[in-house]
Amino acid sequence: MSKNYIKSLTFKELEEYCKEAGFPKFRAEQIFRQIYFSGANSFDDMKLITQDIKTKLKEDFEYNSFTETKKFISIDKSVKFLFTLQDGNKIEAVYMPWFSDDDEDKMERTTLCVSSQIGCALDCKFCATGTMDLKRNLETHEIVSQVLEVEKEIGEKITNIVYMGMGEPMLNYKNVVNSIKILSDLKFPKIARKKITVSTSGVIPKIYKLADLEKPVKLALSLHATTNGVRDKIVPLNQKSNISELMDAIEFYYRKTNLPITYEYIPFENLNDTDDDAKRLAKISKRVPSRINLIPFNDISFTKPEGIAAELKATSKEEIQRFYTQIRNYGGVVTVRDTFGSDIDAACGQLALSDKES
Template identity: 40%
Template structure:
């Protein structure tokens, strides 16, 4: 017998449809959502201004549940990675990234959460730990939201910035992602502004086309990591199905009608994509897309052969992009001392469980 659906996975539209079907008004739906998201109750009995019959109806059709927090690892840079266990035993990792200083130099209240969208990943980027164990399944809407609730318990403050850059390809889990986004952005949900949410894709073109039709102004980051098909074919298998000749037009379609610049995420890997020629190819793509570039020196993953370029090589690459008048930043991976790159903690835990060692 399947468990009851989570009340925290219900969009306002879905909850209203359910209550209307059972003879209740829109006002009652608003009351329920207020209890769930403003007052953060965890039982239906706690919803004191609802009639007993409605509480019973809700309890018969929905439930509360937050994933079990299995491990928390703190970093010297205040980043915290945590591992949660889903009800089927699947392990999912998320990362809390506090911003110490705001743009005006004062103490920042921003708390960013890096959220996973799948258990594992099917896309198998050669430098990433998430795909080493393959894809197990999509995360449900409730499991995506559950990561945010768990993070707020750990951080003891509200998460106000979301990046879908954890395990998995968010756009291949689009339906569950879309419902999660509605709950996250709704003023009767978590009420996080769309421009404080970033979705990262490895280049899943069908999902990009769906996102282009999505009405909210969600930010987009593209895990490019190679500015030619030759390089992307080597490190990103997704490129063999959707090469740059398909990816770039899909990104142009997403940009059309939006006052937003996509971000090109580019992990610098020694002797793979860090040459001056690679920088020139990247500049051409960034200019075509009116994009900004985020350079990330590779965060070493045990068992994989890729190496981090020297600091001098990274700076030289950044300067070449900057000289071409492309907005560019160099972002060093948070939590390097706690293996905060996608999938590393889950990979280690699964290997411990199976009695194996890293490849």
């Protein structure tokens, strides 16, 4: 039988393991701290842990999730990471530093966009990952390790995480939630729960389920259309439900967690960027406290798109500004998202293992 990975264990599970193995109780905390706060690279690298405990841990667990890490650095200082997993599959994560408006050398926060699956089955028409088939879900340790590896490579602490990389996190629910429990453990949080955002294209039953987390995380919905006719075309998952059912789930999430919702919206020329869309979008967003994030469409021509995907055209910068103003005039809270890493195919929707080296 293959061994489990120690980074798949929540703190509670690690405590149980230590108890069964006959280690003193305080060892669980020491081991957890060595992995998540001291940056140990292996069991042998752990400080304060006795040799016999290290030997037992090595017998029972694997440590490292990746065999190789490659970095692609953008002119805007974001970094795309390409990780090779133990089975040879590859995944991507994108590091984004945010600097102060007053002092461009002062970093205010760091966000890591993590992957939850290898490929994706949902085939959103504007997304490069959607052109890949789903190969498999990521294991908990493969999600958690993205954060640890990036911190080690960059030498900075990650302050915010968005589950917005490759894959639909709600379709790998168990491992995604376990990774959240590990990274924002209730006793030893590495990252605050309110700094974690799960982004979904609208897996309704899991939105209801996620609302039950003991400590909730933020939710973002990839909306991208204000009518079912358009959403059915560009987010095919919508064909299984509709926007109205989705909004009921979103309202439930807000009422349960009291956390504002983010709506992600890519404006496409002559498709979803009209004055009527602005009006409907503002109306949708006012149902519960929320913010609309307008995301400029990033080129995915390297995936050789077909059908409607090939017809999608980015709304121009000026027209996005017009759409933004219309939404505001209708009472919506809206921002236009900064685009990171488009020169290295790391921007939103561009993750598809393209091998452009910087």
